Amino acid sequence: MNELLNLAVDPAAWAALITLIVMEVVLGIDNLIFISILSNKLPEEHRQRVRRIGISLALIMRLVLLSTIAFIVGLVHPVFDLGIAGPTGPHGEPSFETAFSWRDLILLAGGLFLIWKATKEIHHTVDPNQESHDVLDKTGAAISNVGSAIFQIILLDLVFSIDSILTAVGMTDHLPIMVIAVLVAVTVMLLAADPLANFINNNPTVVMLALGFLLMIGTVLIAEAFGMHVPKGYIYTAMAFSAAVEGLNMMSRRAAAKKKAAAGEH
Known part of the structure; x- marks a missing residue:
């Protein structure tokens, strides 16, 4: 309790909290764009439920990861090194490297998955032969796709959650600030989920823009995995x-x- 009171009257703590909330909300919106695009592929009656499940899983993952801070921090230590590095920059750091930590491997897998999924969705959007993709009119296919959507959401929730928590760890040492920032970000996700999903669904050109964002985010995740800070x-x-x-x-x-x-x- 004393720690909370001390943080409440510390201007630096408030500055860290506000900054961290903004960054967590941005990461949350990135996560939400992916959830919205996936859920909009489902029949109308399943969409809201899948979005709620996806956001709830994001909250649970973030809170669980917050409770294992020591473990998460350990994810940044290299587990193997291919011995390849790019030319050094003005500050003596290589432009890229292949000393991979568990965090790097997760970001690499998440980035590749995001690029694959976004590319696939773009192909389906521009393919004039839509009949071959319209499989949601069968009950069994709809159920299968709900399970598939939730599984894909879990994978990306994990990537965004680890990125979110590592961002929090890098900005402050105070767990209460991290928890508050994560809770605020997920609350924003909950409030924005349906409006954002409906907006994306009602504006087809926005879907392509959002998929372009996902391609860019996936590329940035891969770059981060190779030590290239963007x-x-x-x-x-x-x-x-x-x-x-x-x-x-x-x-x-x-x-x-x-x-x-x-x-x-x-």
């Missing part, structure tokens, strides 16, 4: 710019539709 600010600035351009396109399409409707009335 500043997150660049990534999220690119995502924000792309989203803004797509927003302008949507406004343009709506204005054109209204103009066409008004012309039709006359």
